[in-house]
Amino acid sequence: MKAAAPSPLAKAEVAQLVIDAIGRPLIMVDADGFITFANAEAEDFFRLSAAMLARSRLADFVPFGSPLLSLLEQVQERRAPVNEYRVDISSPRLGPDKVVDIYVTPVADPAGASVVMFQERSMADKIDRQMTHRGAARSVTGLAAMLAHEIKNPLSGIRGAAQLLENVVSDEDRPLARLITEETDRIVALVDRMEVFSDERPVDRAPVNIHVVLDHVKAIARNGFARDIDIVEEYDPSLPPILANRDQFIQVFLNLIKNAAEAIGNQGGGQIRLSTAFRPGIRFSVPGTSERVSLPMEFCVHDNGPGVSEDIQSIIFDPFITTKQNGSGLGLALVAKIVGAHGGVIECESSARGTTFRILMPAWRGEADGTRQRQKAGSKA
Structure with missing residues (x-):
């Protein structure tokens, strides 16, 4: 017996679920420029509910003469999809530093309407x-x-x-x-x-409390290279552990905190801030597997030094890149290798007010992660 065909209402509900699951801001704009549909991500992106967006024109959110409006006109005229990358749509309503990739596609019904999808460049x-x-x-x-x-x-x-x-x-x-x-x-x-x-040999990993690691490195720093620098903690004590090699992560944070101390130098009022938080993470492939995991664990090392030159920010984790007179440029490259091998991400943000190194890591998920790690190590033995 054939299953009954879903009702139009059920189809609409399924379509809504699929659109909300895309994970990108997506809107429909009619021929007059009014927003007629917005998914859940678009509500967050525009900081308005779908009902409020339905009363607005897209032009109300973007700067006058924005390339986004030109793209919409182009799609309406040609009735063909158009993509544009790294478009700055910063405005008082959307906020500063809003750079996105834009994908615009025409739809057959209603006539003249287009679907617009945004991908924020930060991700x-x-x-x-x-x-x-x-x-x-x-x-x-x-x-x-x-x-x-x-x-x-x-x-x-x-x-x-x-x-x-x-x-x-x-x-x-x-x-x-x-x-x-x-x-x-x-x-x-x-x-x-x-x-x-x-050295590509598998390393022993176990559940690691990141705060224990940070406290250990902080003790080394306070009794050595960061003796005269104020080290501040902003920890989330409820964080779950990560599956990692403790010694390697001590090396990671020792490198980062030492770099921060050297950036501050002898300036008065030097401060290094260590912070941990649980945040919604983007999804990445774990090296060696086909699995994709979220990275909600955030660990930051921030200093109030003079900042990293903009010329090298994008290549700061490359080997032999250094601003130190006698530096080898291998410390941060090794940090990136260790973090990447653990399925994490490291990034650097810097300005004249200081530099922040941010590590995003997956949380330990109990025995399932431990079993998977033992199987992986066994296959390499």
């Missing part, structure tokens, strides 16, 4: 940056393996020869032989640091 840029960081980490992995094999062996020969020369040359030339030895040791130390990137 798209996070995805782009995460893919870039992972690609940079893979590049360093290959480079580290090559350096270890091709450079360390000849360096040991050079160092041995320099030590022999130091014993036979004149007192005047002995400092030069010693310089060769010291510089060779410095290169070997740099290669050793890079070898961390080529």
Whole structure:
């Protein structure tokens, strides 16, 4: 027996559920520019209910002469879809820094109407940056393996020869032989640091309370490199644990807090703020699986230093990018590798008022995550 066909009302309800599940602001605009439909995401985007939006024209929300209005006119004339990327629609009603990708498609009924979908660049840029960081980490992995094999062996020969020369040359030339030895040791130390990137062995992971990690790193900082800097905590004590390697996350936050302390330097009133929060996360693929998870766990390290130059903000997690006179540029690249390997995202926001490094991570979901991690480690053994 065939199932009864759904009623028109049921079809409408299903359509509404599908549209709300898209996860992007979506509206329908009629031929006169009035908003005739808005999904739940659009209500959040415009900060108005669908009923209120239905009384408004799209032109009421965007700046005069906005490219969005030109796109709508173009679609109405040609009756063909049009996309536009990185469109600034900032306005008093939508808020500042509102940059979006826009997808406009004509619909047959009602005549002259169009469907507009927005994708905020903040989300798209996070995805782009995460893919870039992972690609940079893979590049360093290959480079580290090559350096270890091709450079360390000849360096040991050079160092041995320099030590022999130091014993036979004149007192005047002995400092030069010693310089060769010291510089060779410095290169070997740099290669050793890079070898961390080529280590792809599975690491032990367990539920980790991030506040325990932060307290441990804070104790190190207060008794060392951040002795004269005020460290402030803004923690959400109700956060669930994350599935992670504790030692690696100590290394992550040690790097970030040390960078913050160095950015502040000797300026008076220096402050580092550590914050944790539970926020709605975007969805990402976990490395090594086809699963997609949300990233609601937010951990931030903020300093009130002079900020990072805009020229390097987009590449700050790439290897060998550094503003320090004697820096190697590998610390933040290693941080990005560790966070990415744990299925998380790290991003940097900076201005003249300071710099914030934000880590987004999945929460631990109990025994299911532990079982999956053991299976993954077993398949690599």
